[in-house]
Amino acid sequence: MDDVLDINSLSHEMDELTSFLLKDENTRSLNTEKKEFSENVQFKLDSYMTAVKLNEKIVPADIIERRKKLPIYTKKNELMNAIVNNHVLIIIGETGSGKTTQLPQYLKEVGLTITGRIGCTQLRRMAVKSVTKRVAQEQGCNIGEEVGYTIRFEDMTSEKTEIQYMTDGILLRECTYDKMLSNYSAVILDESHERTIDTDILLAVLKWIIRKRNDLKLIISSATLDSVKFSNYFDGATVFNISGRMFPVNIIYNPFQLYDYERSAAKTVIMINEQKERGDILVFLTGEDDIETLSDYLNYEYKPSSLHYNLKIIPVYSALPWEQQALIFEPAKKNERKVIIATNIAETSLTVDGIRYVIDSGYVKQKVYNPKKDMEVLTKVRVSQAQAIQRTGRAGRVGPGVCYRLYSQSQFDLFPSAPIPEIKRTSLTNTVLLLKKIGFINLNDIDFLDAPPTDAINFALTELELFEAIDKTGHITEIGIKMASFPLEPNLAKMLIISEVLGCTEEILTIVALLSVSNIFFRPKKKQKLADKAKSNFFTNNGDLIMMMNVYNQWHQTSQDKNWCHENFINHRMLLEANSIREQLLDIMKSRKMKLKSSFSDMTPVLKSICAGFFQNVAKKKPYLANRKKYDYITLPSNEVVFIHPGSCMHKVLPAWVVYQKVVTTSKEFMRGITPIDCSWLIEMAPSFNLQI
Numbered sequence: 172m173d174d175v176l177d178i179n180s181l182s183h184e185m186d187e188l189t190s191f192l193l194k195d196e197n198t199r200s201l202n203t204e205k206k207e208f209s210e211n212v213q214f215k216l217d218s219y220m221t222a223v224k225l226n227e228k229i230v231p232a233d234i235i236e237r238r239k240k241l242p243i244y245t246k247k248n249e250l251m252n253a254i255v256n257n258h259v260l261i262i263i264g265e266t267g268s269g270k271t272t273q274l275p276q277y278l279k280e281v282g283l284t285i286t287g288r289i290g291c292t293q294l295r296r297m298a299v300k301s302v303t304k305r306v307a308q309e310q311g312c313n314i315g316e317e318v319g320y321t322i323r324f325e326d327m328t329s330e331k332t333e334i335q336y337m338t339d340g341i342l343l344r345e346c347t348y349d350k351m352l353s354n355y356s357a358v359i360l361d362e363s364h365e366r367t368i369d370t371d372i373l374l375a376v377l378k379w380i381i382r383k384r385n386d387l388k389l390i391i392s393s394a395t396l397d398s399v400k401f402s403n404y405f406d407g408a409t410v411f412n413i414s415g416r417m418f419p420v421n422i423i424y425n426p427f428q429l430y431d432y433e434r435s436a437a438k439t440v441i442m443i444n445e446q447k448e449r450g451d452i453l454v455f456l457t458g459e460d461d462i463e464t465l466s467d468y469l470n471y472e473y474k475p476s477s478l479h480y481n482l483k484i485i486p487v488y489s490a491l492p493w494e495q496q497a498l499i500f501e502p503a504k505k506n507e508r509k510v511i512i513a514t515n516i517a518e519t520s521l522t523v524d525g526i527r528y529v530i531d532s533g534y535v536k537q538k539v540y541n542p543k544k545d546m547e548v549l550t551k552v553r554v555s556q557a558q559a560i561q562r563t564g565r566a567g568r569v570g571p572g573v574c575y576r577l578y579s580q581s582q583f584d585l586f587p588s589a590p591i592p593e594i595k596r597t598s599l600t601n602t603v604l605l606l607k608k609i610g611f612i613n614l615n616d617i618d619f620l621d622a623p624p625t626d627a628i629n630f631a632l633t634e635l636e637l638f639e640a641i642d643k644t645g646h647i648t649e650i651g652i653k654m655a656s657f658p659l660e661p662n663l664a665k666m667l668i669i670s671e672v673l674g675c676t677e678e679i680l681t682i683v684a685l686l687s688v689s690n691i692f693f694r695p696k697k698k699q700k701l702a703d704k705a706k707s708n709f710f711t712n713n714g715d716l717i718m719m720m721n722v723y724n725q726w727h728q729t730s731q732d733k734n735w736c737h738e739n740f741i742n743h744r745m746l747l748e749a750n751s752i753r754e755q756l757l758d759i760m761k762s763r764k765m766k767l768k769s770s771f772s773d774m775t776p777v778l779k780s781i782c783a784g785f786f787q788n789v790a791k792k793k794p795y796l797a798n799r800k801k802y803d804y805i806t807l808p809s810n811e812v813v814f815i816h817p818g819s820c821m822h823k824v825l826p827a828w829v830v831y832q833k834v835v836t837t838s839k840e841f842m843r844g845i846t847p848i849d850c851s852w853l854i855e856m857a858p859s860f861n862l863q864i
């Protein structure tokens with residue numbers, strides 16, 4: 172903390188200066204030493220006054236100085252004028268130029284926090300949290316005071332909050348209960364280039380809002396945006412360019428055709444460690460599998476010599492709990508080099524101190540939805556040029572950097588310029604429910620930047636009708652309104668609502684909370700047999716979801732014992748997270764006057780509620796055929812062949828009818844999260860579901 176202005180030492184130095192000045196004028200000679208002394212105090216005084224002026228709070232002097240060095244600062248006045256004079260502004264500035272951290276603060280200086288909050292959306296929770304931390308430091312406050320954030324199941328804002336960072340999903344949800352976004356005087360949609368479904372829907376909703384609210388400023392910002400397309404969409408909105416970046420980044424392409432990016436990434440990490448000067452490394456891969464494989468290799472197979480740094484490996488992907496993800500911000504020790512191996516979770520808005528080298532595999536996992544099968548599959552695809560530029564931009568933020576692209580320049584030239592908008596490749600059921608809740612009865616009235624496929628919209632409408640969330644005329648029903656009030660996928664919300672009718676909200680609340688976190692079972696590569704054995708102790712004939720509920724209940728009986736989790740290969744952090752989500756859902760239930768009831772040892776109402784949420788994921792066992800020597804299932808009505816996952820507690824039980832949470836494709840199409848049902852429940856729980864049993 173030695174760069175923080177210390178008021179005590181400052182006032183001591185002031186006293187010394189004063190007594191120095193009071194000495195006999197004639198004897199006072201301004202020799203160099205004294206001059207330096209007085210300049211030093213003057214500098215500290217200036218910094219202190221700037222800090223005081225900024226927020227009447229103490230802001231570290233170096234932070235004030237660093238803000239002034241950002242490329243965006245050179246255009247500050249022009250930018251503030253543009254903000255004042257435009258209703259909608261599109262801002263394009265290189266990665267690291269200062270958009271995410273500075274724009275909300277400039278809007279505040281313009282006076283926009285007098286009439287409301289400044290909301291700034293980010294694509295990922297990690298970016299929201301880390302950017303808020305930085306801006307709170309720059310404003311000299313604690314997180315949750317003048318600068319706060321909101322992500323799903325975590326609200327760190329207060330009455331005092333003027334600048335609020337949040338995920339785009341949170342702002343969209345806010346439109347469902349405040350459709351004019353009346354709390355905000357300005358909204359910044361940051362990183363809009365990635366075209367997540369929530370960003371696209373927000374663009375459409377905000378386009379509609381600003382026609383009715385002259386006082387709301389809308390700013391769209393990114394480093395890599397098709398500015399012409401966005402400007403045309405907003406009726407010729409002004410585009411403001413910010414050139415320059417903090418520090419240079421040298422891009423090095425791989426001249427060879429790349430077949431094995433994992434191997435190539437490993438080689439590049441080792442080459443950097445053995446040949447390049449100090450600096451941490453950020454590697455972009457695609458998901459848990461390749462990240463864990465590379466982590467294992469670098470942890471256990473690679474042995475750096477005493478001449479080189481030890482590697483501190485930090486895997487980062489969304490299934491990991493926040494505490495583990497936050498390790499990326501911890502500095503490496505003197506003899507260490509930090510190697511962060513991440514998915515695109517670390518691609519936008521992040522500044523990680525110490526990162527000097529970025530390695531880009533050129534691949535990303537993308538969700539692809541097939542409305543005919545109602546299945547979402549994660550597929551490995553090439554990144555777009557915009558994403559590659561964002562990845563490169565994680566270097567050069569706190570010092571000069573190098574980006575190793577594991578592909579050739581000519582391959583890069585063939586990458587699509589931007590990702591395919593998510594709205595064109597994802598299930599729309601949740602989105603359509605939110606749009607209905609906001610008040611869009613006819614979806615054709617919505618002016619989308621890129622319209623979603625008609626098939627996907629029709630499928631979403633049919634599914635919502637089956638959930639009884641909308642009626643035949645397309646209007647939202649009471650059930651739909653209730654469903655939209657939970658920050659959950661429609662099927663989980665429906666389960667919760669039905670469980671009240673069936674008298675088992677206690678049980679379903681736990682199941683829904685557990686389904687909202689990642690896998691609660693650990694299966695470390697080196698102890699798979701032990702982990703499978705431990706899991707089998709929890710097996711029940713009532714299926715995987717009830718098994719998870721039993722684990723949660725037993726954990727509570729041990730007073731949430733961490734050791735118990737360790738012994739049983741259970742992820743303690745995930746249970747804690749589920750516990751906190753359960754409490755928040757319970758609050759929403761209470762606010763909606765829903766009753767908490769238990770069915771105790773009777774599991775039928777619980778199974779029926781699960782069926783009410785997952786009826787569209789139903790599969791029937793095919794007759795046993797000796798020559799096939801296996802049992803397979805067939806989904807209805809789509810007639811796809813699927814199998815019970817070997818990790819499921821239904822693997823040997825083989826019920827005649829099941830509903831499943833999802834299908835994952837590895838060697839085969841496996842159902843996961845399986846619950847046995849009685850087929851007559853389908854008619855009871857989803858009467859309009861047209862199934863030829």
Ligand SMILES: Nc1ncnc2c1ncn2[C@@H]1O[C@H](COP(=O)(O)OP(=O)(O)OP(=O)(O)O)[C@@H](O)[C@H]1O
Pocket residue numbers: 241264265266267268269270271272273301305393394417519520521522524564567568569
């Ligand atoms: N947590 C931090 N620690 C140190 N410096 C930071 C931190 N956050 C931001 N900075 C500095 O501020 C600069 C601007 O960051 P900011 O996120 O505002 O840029 P940006 O233009 O939004 O970049 P991007 O398009 O990559 O999101 C960074 O390059 C870095 O120098």
